[in-house]
Amino acid sequence: MHQEATLIATVAVSFVFAAVLGYVADRLRLPPLVGYLMAGILMGPFTPGFIADTGLASQLAEMGVILLMFGVGLHFSAGDLLAVKGIAIPGAVLQIVIATLLGVALCSFWGWGLGAGIVFGLSLSVASTVVLLKALEERNLVNSASGRVAIGWLIVEDLAMVLALVLLPALAELLGGHASDALAHGGGLPLPLTIGLTLLKVGAFAVMAVVLGPKVVPWLLTLVARTGSRELFTLAVLAIALGIAFGSAAIFGVSFALGAFFAGVVMSESNLSHRAAADSLPLQNAFSVLFFVSVGMLFNPAVLVKEPMAVFCALLLIIVGKAIISFGVVLLLRYPVGMGLTVAGGLAQIGEFSFILAGLGVSLGLMPQEGQDLILAAAILSITLNPLVCFAAEVAHKKVHKKWPHLYDGYGRKRLDMLGRELEKNRLLSEEREREHQLEMQKLVETFPLFAEVDEHSQEELLLLFRPKSALPGERVVRKGDRGDGMYFISSGAVEVRVNGGPVALEAGSFFGEMALLSGGRRTADVIAIDFCQFLVLERRDFNMFSARHPALRAAVSEMARERTEMNVMRAKRAKQAEQHEPSTES
Structure with missing residues (x-):
């Protein structure tokens, strides 16, 4: 041989x-x-028939x-x-x-x-x-x-x-x-x-x-x-x-x-x-x-x-x-x-x-x-x-x-x-650590029902991909014109998105920043924290990598982004129409 x-x-x-x-x-x-x-x-050197390499087998x-x-x-x-x-x-x-x-x-x-x-x-x-x-x-x-x-x-x-x-x-x-x-x-x-x-x-x-x-x-x-x-x-x-x-x-x-x-x-x-x-x-x-x-x-x-x-x-x-x-x-x-x-x-x-x-x-x-x-x-x-x-x-x-x-x-x-x-x-400590981990995943799905579409292993990957971030009331989280480098999920608190049609409040369970993330363009609005906020940030590279394996999730985010864009456009039109029909205050 x-x-x-x-x-x-x-x-x-x-x-x-x-x-x-x-x-x-x-x-x-x-x-x-x-x-x-x-x-x-039967394979050893002391019996007839096939003799295996004992050195390799031992290793x-x-x-x-x-x-x-x-x-x-x-x-x-x-x-x-x-x-x-x-x-x-x-x-x-x-x-x-x-x-x-x-x-x-x-x-x-x-x-x-x-x-x-x-x-x-x-x-x-x-x-x-x-x-x-x-x-x-x-x-x-x-x-x-x-x-x-x-x-x-x-x-x-x-x-x-x-x-x-x-x-x-x-x-x-x-x-x-x-x-x-x-x-x-x-x-x-x-x-x-x-x-x-x-x-x-x-x-x-x-x-x-x-x-x-x-x-x-x-x-x-x-x-x-x-x-x-x-x-x-x-x-x-x-x-x-x-x-x-x-x-x-x-x-x-x-x-x-x-x-x-x-x-x-x-x-x-x-x-x-x-x-x-x-x-x-x-x-x-x-x-x-x-x-x-x-x-x-x-x-x-x-x-x-x-x-x-x-x-x-x-x-x-x-x-x-x-x-x-x-x-x-x-x-x-x-x-x-x-x-x-x-x-x-x-x-x-x-x-x-x-x-x-x-x-x-x-x-x-x-x-x-x-x-x-x-x-x-x-x-x-x-x-x-x-x-x-x-x-x-x-x-x-x-x-x-x-x-x-x-x-x-x-x-x-x-x-x-x-x-x-x-x-x-020791067993209870180990179980407590595992229970906390499971509750963390459960809370993720409850707070963001969007992630219920992926399996448990994928939810675990998301927890590893997220970067925690916090903001104080009045702090600018996202600046209009900046490059979109991440998508923000609000785990607690509330923010105000300042778009052309007027400010929009988003609370825990909502997300923002997906439009620039999907398009690769600049941020289209300022986002200001109006409460003590905790965010889970998904960076663009991680989002693209994860959504490539879960196209249904990417499609859902894209659909929400499209609906949100249409709402913002309609809101801007209504605001413009309201300005045109507003009676003049000049003498």
Whole structure:
């Protein structure tokens, strides 16, 4: 196959295999992602038939993780992240420490060194973002308190893995491996300085995301949305998501996924966040499929025959060990049993960070290739079994509630109520912001019925195109003879239009300036504010651009302008006739 067709072949065959096997899995009452994993195994280098480019597939899958995390960030406000910090931070840290120690113990039983144990334990301690979100979405728990805690927990795990990826090369020689190429050539720094620099980079990224992001990103979105081009808006959304993800990794050393998550959190502060989420959703779904397919490509089924007990032990640590650890930590922090079961079920699997850590461990000589194969096997099996684990957690929910109702309803209720209030406050603030936006559009249509002819998206564009302006009583808003550069819509107050036939009063809901705007000529009358006025001004360029997409609106404005012109002409004629018939006052 020609080299230039490799990308097309990889994507095309991945989608075809995933669609067919995903449908088969669904008919067998299995999650579709099991079919996606099987598609990857069939396309991988360890099975006969078509062999896809695993390198390309992995990069495409990384884009899926980026877009998925971006979507999570769009629906996960900074307030929500801070609200769950009391359980997410200590919970994630404790789980990582205990799971890593168990991994070290397991590796020492196999005769591996300390470095291999640390890499193996860390790889098994961090869950997959994609799998967790799929599990929460299927159970409609993304917006619940337990779902928010699980997502926050995973974000803390990702931050910890970022630190681990930076520190492992610096500690490789101490742990029995060899230094990375950068360190071997003298590019390394002392360990304390490396840690400090890493924390400084992550802190700088967080500050920029929290401080600068809400000011810059919504402004950019509004700027692009004002063009009225939907494809340009979608492109801008993807550019911001992928640009921040890549920039955060290149400049600050954080993961692509984490950078994309913060990009979504920042964009969620904009009134256009719902449009951004809708536009990016199809790409999120498509590329998340490629993630599961690429994981399947890395799997060598032979490890199940060569090391069945090792795979079983690793799988036991992931599903049983991590579930018990996370459940125990939630209870230790005095949160409800139900939350502990949800978190335990959702995090009882491993994913993308595990593959990265395993690859780094092998490249540094810390862990044998066999360890990477075990991690991949355990990852695929844990991902496949995760729906069953989540189902078991739901069954345990019901049984505990039925057998010990006082324990289920009483334990951790105080902390859950506090967390619920925080999340509810954030939700109400978000809804209030959305409600204000909807009321603004509703008021626009009620005040100016002319705009009822365009759809909701177009009304939203109008709100972005309008320039607010105010005037004091007696202030000249428009001067006769000036070039018509905008059309004025009166949202409150009243003005007086001084035409030849006499002054005409216009109140809220009226507009003026359309004649010069349509003709491109000079203003034909003075307009004076006779009250405190608030205007929405539509500039000529924006009006032409918008009306080109909505000819019915332009026709309506033109018709009103024609009628107004005829009325002004008639008024002028009547005034002239009245002057001619007026009796002379001269002696």
